[in-house]
Amino acid sequence: METKKTVNLITRGSYVVLDNGLVKLTISKPQGFLVAIKYGGLGNLLDLKSSESSRGYWDLNWSLPGGHDRYQLLQGSEYSVIRMSNDYLEVAFRSTYDPSIPGIRLPLSVDLRYIIRSGVSGFYCYAIYERPPGCRAFGLAQTRMVFKLRREKFHYMAISDEKQRIMPMPEDLVPDRSKQLIVPESVLLVNPINPDLKGEVDDKYQYSMDNKDGGVHGWISSSPIVGLWIIFPSQEFRSGGPTKQNLTVHTGPACLAMLHGTHYIGPDMLAHFEEGETWRKVFGPFFVYLNSTPDVSKANNLWIDAKRQRLFEESAWPYDFVSSPYYLAAKERGSASGRLFVQDRFVSNSLVPAQYAYVGLSAARIEGSWQTESKGYQFWVQTDSDGSFTINNVVPGSYGLHGWVPGFVGDYLNKELVIISPGSQTHLGNLIYAPAxxxxxxWEIGFPDRTAIGFYVPDVNPMYVNKLFLNSPEKYRQYGLWDRYTDLHPESDQIFTIGISDPKKDWFFAHVDRRGTNKYLPSTWKINFNLNSVTGGIYKLRLAIASATRSDLEVYVNSIDNEHLVFQVMNLGTDNTVCRHGIHGLYRLFTIDISSSLVIKGDNSIFLTQARGGDALCEILYDYVRLEAPLVSARLEE
Incomplete structure (x- = not known):
């Protein structure tokens, strides 16, 4: 049996070296930049052509109230050894904010930590962000850790079983090898180093993942065959809950640990801090796993092994070895359990178990606001087939209990706050969600699952293909799909007839402008339906929206004029979902009153107008549309 090697710490001038016999990290001090990772026969996995401060580093984007976005590379000014033994080493690189010092500086103290352990093929990274008393107001837009890998070695990326490929080279993004497209992050590869990639589109947003669907992503190098993987053992410290979409990898080769960001939501996702507001959050630890094989034919086994390692890390969470008192061990946390039912008497006279619903604890106090909650921790699980759930390892605090149920519109919020204390087991009993x-x-169009996935997603224009998403369930990841609407409807807009049209074929996944001769034109979608009779009262139109960007939405009944305008919302959304190849953003539910005086017995129409023209990338992604009759009609039937 092989004996685990002792963990060593070596100081070399302005560097420290952390070595456990498997992995050797070189870190600048006191800044905390990860300069080198030595593993598996590679003297350094990180990019030798990048400066030492831009190989493995933490950064963030922030702003002062009313000010412009600022980029900040995070670095420490004090280095210390937190804990060291034969089998464990944790080091810290800290910068402390002093409010008494004048000038515009990031109003945040930052403590960057690295951990290595004996016998562990990888290392742990985490950071403690803290606002001491007296800090000025500011907004935090994004923070992450970035790993730039050896560009001549790492060509193959993997983020899921289906999403794996050989990636372009960074040199392919220069003007003589690529063509800039309408979206700044998108380029068409016209003369790539690898000719197999010619004619493809490269865009980092094509590799975005929901938090709930991620957990492990990385790269595999050639000669030697080495894998570097970022593993999230928990999603609790990442902002925005399970549906928040984050970048994973992109041409560089870059591997990202995204912790907080505004992508697919916009400014609503900013973490706003008031003057003097104190705050502390531990981001991580996440695990950087390293594996290798001498057999090139078994390179894919590194991905399989990384997935296995992810399960192990999840099972070990919360870690029992982290030294910071701000990172809470299992015995310092609590749990909450219960069973969720849905009450909708138009679906069933009995309570319906909320099967495979998402249930979570968040500091958010308003229905659905967990999507933009960005200061605290969130703890989410899926219910089982009878609606039961247990949320374990919750940091003590006062939480809103949130949820949503596939097949039903809206957001659930428990009436009472859930109080978690150390070691507590909170039993919530039976809970009832009564959706709108x-x-x-x-009639109804679609299936309420908070995405536009059930609608028609067109084939990509062959000029802008990414081969990874051909014949893929994620065909919406392709570039330029907004223009495919005009290709399908060059002269007039979409008409959908209830009972005849098929949402999967006849309802375009994104309500966008139609391309005209010289500009993009507002578009109006028409829904035709027949009423056998009209009941006096108020009909309700439910519009569940999966995403919106710079949209002016107007809804008319039977005629497009002011008398028949029943709903209007201006400048809706900042999600940028379509141009970033997504299928959902910030979920919204609108309920629209329609007087029975506006409808007739027989043929009727509802018009959904995308009233903002001249914008190729404005969009509304509908999740689900439903028309409800006045309640009196139900009483008559009874």
Whole structure:
């Protein structure tokens, strides 16, 4: 049996070296930049052509109130050894904010930590962000850790079983090898180093993942065959809950640990801190796993092994070895359990178990606001087939209990706050979610799952293909799909007839402008439906929106004029979902009153107008549309 090697710490001038016999890290001091990772026969996995401060580093984007976005490379001014033994080493690189010093500086103290352990093929990274008393107001837009890998070695990336490929080279992004497209991050590869990639589009947003679907992503090098993987053992410290979309990898080769950001939501996701507001959060630890094989034919086994390692890290969470008192061990945390039911008498006379619903604890206090909650921790699970759930390892505090149920519109919020204390087991009992509902369904379009995935996603224009997403369930990841709407409807807009049209074929996944001769034109979608009879009262139109960007939405009934305008919202959304190849952003539910005086017995129409023209990338992604009859009609039936 091989004996684990002792962990060593070596100081070399302005560097420290952390070595456990498997992995050797070289870190600048006191800044905390990760300068080198030695593993598996590679003297350094990090990019030798990048400066030492831009190989393995933490950064963030922030702003003062009313000010412009500022980019900040994080670095320490004090280095210390937190704890060291034969089998464990944790080091810190800290910068402390002093409010008494004049000038514009990031109003945040930052403590960057690295951990290595004996016998462990990898290392742990985390950071403690803290606002001491007296800090000025500011907004935090994004923070992450970045690893730039050896560009001549790392060509193959993997972020899921389906999403793996040989990536372009960074040199392919220069003007003589690529063509800039309408979206700044997108380029068409016209003369790539690898000719197999010619004619493809490269865009980092094509490799975004929901927090709930991620957990491990990385790269595999050639000669030697080495894998570097970022593993999130928990999602609790990442902002925005399970549906928050984050970048993973991109041409560089870059591997990202995204912890907080505004992508697919916009400014609503900013963490705003008031003057003097104190705050502390531990981001991480996440695990950087390293593996290798001498057999090139078994390179894919590194991905399989990384997935296995992810399961191990998840099972070990919360870690029992982290030294910071601000990172809480299992015995310092609590749990909450219960069973969620749905009450909708137009679906069932009995309570319906909320199968495979998402249930979570968040500091957010308003229905659905967990999507933009960005200061605290969030703890989410899926219910089982009978609606039961247990949320373990919750940091003590006062939380809103949130949720949503596939198949039902809206957001659930428990009426009472959930208090978690150390070692507590909070039993919430049976909980009931009554989703928005006023009357029986007249008709519906789609399936409420908070995405536009059930609607028609067109084939990509062959000029802008990414081969990874051909014949893929994520065909919406392709570039330029907004223009495919005009290709399908060159002269007039989409018409959908209830009972005849098929949402999967006849409802375009994104309500965008239609391309005209010289500019993009507002578009109006028409929904035709027949009423056998009209009941006096108020009909309800539920519009569940999966995403919106710079949209002016107007809804008319039977005629497009002011008398028949029943709903209007201006400048809706900042998600940028379509141009970033997504299928959902910030979820919204609108309920629109339609007087029975506006409809007739027989043929009727509802018009959804994207009233903002001249914008190729404005969009609304509908999740689900439902018309409900006045409640009195249900009473008559009874």
């Amino acid at each position: 509902r006023d009357g029986p369904t007249v």
